[in-house]
Amino acid sequence: PPVGQQGRVRIVMESALTARDRVGVQDFVLLEKYNSEAALIENLRRRFGENLIYTYIGSVLVSVNPYKELEMYSKQQMERYRGVSFYEISPHIYALSDNTYRAMRTERKDQCIMISGESGAGKTEASKKILLYYTVTCPINEHMATLGDRLLQSNPVLEAFGNAKTFRNDNSSRFGKYMDVQFDFRGAPVGGHILNYLLEKSRVVHQNHGERNFHIFYQLLDGGDDDLLTTLALERNPQSYNYLVKGNCPRLSSVSDKNNWKVVMKALSVIGFTEEEVQKLLDIIASVLHLGNTQFGEGEEGETYITTETQITHLAKLLGVDVSALRDALTHKKLTAKGEEMISPLNFEQAMSARDALAKAVYGRTFTWLVEKINQSLALKEIYHSGKGCTVIGLLDIYGFEVLQHNSFEQFCINYCNEKLQQLFIELTLRSEQEEYETEGIAWETVQYIDNKIICDLIEEKHKGIISILDEECLRPGETCDVSFLEKLEDTLGGHPHFVTHKLANGKTRRVMSREEFRLLHYAGEVNYNVNGFLDKNNDLLNRNLKEVMCQSDNQILCHCFRREEVIHQKRPEMAATQFKNSLMKLMEILMSKEPSYVRCIKPNDAKQPGRFDEVLVRHQVKYLGLMENLRVRRAGFAYRRCFEAFLQRYKPLCPETWPNWHGRLADGVSTLVNHLGYKAEEYKLGRSKIFIRFPKTLFSTEDALQAKKPEIVITIQSAWRGMKARRRAKRRRQAAELIRKLIKGFIYRHEEYCPENEYFLDHVRCSFLKNLRKNLPKSVLDQNWPTPPPSLVETSDHLRRLHMRNMVMKYCRRVQPEWKKQMMQKVIASEIFKDQKDSYPQGVGRLFLDSRLEREQINLKVVQTLGNDKVQYGVSVVKYDRRGFKPRPRQLLLTNTFAVLVERTKIKQRVDYTALRGISVSSLSDGMFVLHMPNEDNKQKGDVVLHCDHVIELVTKLAMMAGKVNYVNVSPGSIRFVLARGKEGIIDFVRGSELKVAKGKRGHLLVVSLF
Ligand SMILES: Nc1ncnc2c1ncn2[C@@H]1O[C@H](COP(=O)(O)OP(=O)(O)O)[C@@H](O)[C@H]1O
């Protein structure tokens, strides 16, 4: 593009910035000499001098570690960057964070931010700043109000256990970390998930000079109170612990272990660790220190024994295992040969390495447990589990490229990881960009870049790669050692352009390499790896009997970490390098599925000093980060691209022809739109499916125009909406009026035959009666309510009423039990006889009719025998009044199926056959008198029987039923006439009085007084 054009763009873009911000250019794309590395570094240096540590290459953020606190991370600064375009304001990690967030929200696509750079360049700091930005600026989901805290607090915990002071960085991450933050549809963070990669476990037992073990050990010793240290049997001095003295560097000037201890303990509780869990965790940390101090002696026959008895006791207690089992397991190994188990003693060296292996395993697995535990605390709540509407931003902060004096297996893995990330970066930016121009048919001048695929293949290829060879060597039977591995490498890889060993090298290289090293030419530079320990570290073996002991631990964390299945199924787990390779493959897939953004971190000097800009060091990083290629591709290319559809969809309101809808081909629509917007030919190109815009400015001005247009669009939409609503309301009103008219007319004609004038009204009336009826049906047979039907439904209503009643009755009957049915039948008969006739009826019928009023024992056995086959169906105590003199005599009245008998204790005094019974009389009052009328054809008969019973209603009902004399019961008001012996007549008079009484009255009548 012509220079004038750039100049204009630059002036407009930066016009809003303050003078200080204008040091150099804030986007390398704007550099005049975009092909000059020197110009790029000079720009970095000038800005760094003014504490402007951030600069863009297009959308990639380059960050230089200031090694001092800058005042640019306040809450106000965060607010400044919210919702603002990249170029309106000086470059910042917040701008990148905000842009990514907005891209996620507007495009509903998962994002990831990849932070790369070598150790100490500021990756972890950058990731923390991004996280902080989100937790401060994003809306809060009320269900997950504490999530932000927990997300933030996961950092100090993971750093305490996974970071250490190294030569390069006082707080170097010794594990890789990929963190997903999940957002709900409103953009509030609702969950998080952490994946951790390969913790550098070897650090637990060994540190290089000037380096430290993981922070947590020092924090515990410095910050833990006296009581805690006593329970853990620890001394405050780190120098007392073998695992802490290797690097000869107990303290750090830059950090306070004591303060960090407090921070970590607080964080653990915020994340949701219980006190017990924290205690168990500290037990494990302390046990590692005790393990380091466990010493061995050698016996006469070469057997090994433990010399530090107190240590091992503490150790066993802290690990929660049996002390003698632990002692044995540390000095013996268990082998399975030909299906048989054998125990064999370890020699001194073997015992030491078994001990170290245990320390590493315990620490490493506990770290994994810690991450799992944090993940549980950050996990998305159930409601979101469908994942619907959730989008994520992934943050990748993984160990940077590392070159030390002595590089071992860990550096090999770390650098391999960086190699893979570089490959991904190339894949996603350089290659894909160029390929896109090609597929879109845009004229384009290819930019050369270093493709590191060849190095990745060298490391990871199946069968031929270094990892495969290493695995093979670990598994090969017979004598294998690190040196045989090196030889195998030479055999297989000799002659590879990126691989050299001492033997294969030319004289000059040979001088700087030891015989135990191989050299890889990484994209970022040459690294010599010492093969010592490669096999062991790759094997990562822990003796089986140590595993068995750990399975028994009563520390829940260890119990969780060492699973019994692992001992039972003796399948060999994957080798460490292969595991790492596989987890990296998965990571690549995760990253590929998301829209990437990049932060490229640069370290200005090796001394961790503020204000020092070491050009050689920076140049090296600029080179291997591929910043120049990045810049060239950007410059040669187009800053922005959008597929036609998205572009048109977003900007169509800016052109009358495309607003509100474009019906032709998409490409024509875009072309019409940009012509209307006045894009110049050099500003854009149309590809096959996308529009490419060369300068950010062009897009920004379009975006500004859209923002300015929005109020107008809003008004259009509002008026359309209001119009629609008003029309809808008017329509409803019309319909309502129509309805009312119909109803009125129908009401007037309601008594006519069904006709057009009243049909709606009558239908309505009927319908509402039926609807109303449905809601108000009687709930029980006793409920007499029934809605009044309209005239046209009287017949139907009756019909329904009967149906409903029958239905209820049926339902009721179905529920009645046989016992209850019998009861009911008797009550029905009782009601037929006595209802409204006798005063005591309501009382009598209210009670349960019993099967008998006499217990079995109350009936004399002789009587029962005499009756023989005629079983007593009912028995009750009665009083019999003599015919002469009305003397009362207690008797039992027993009913069988065919006759009744009067019993005096053991004697049957009288038998009354039902067939002979002429009738039964009772009074209408509440007394218990009743008379059994006997036949009186001849004078031999004794006459009628006058009796009194407290259960007269029950008794008479039963008797009448059994005798089939229901119609012969006679309820007489006033008096009952009855036959005395030999045809003479007696009378019982019934009156009400204030006192119950049965006595002889005047004229020889019997007088019975009932209560009022
Ligand atoms: N933006 C920054 N502002 C101030 N200091 C920083 C910044 N970035 C990094 N540092 C300093 O550099 C050190 C190393 O940074 P870190 O992020 O741990 O590096 P890396 O993760 O890349 O190894 C930090 O402990 C901090 O002191």
Ligand SMILES: [Mg+2]
């Ligand atoms: Mg780090």
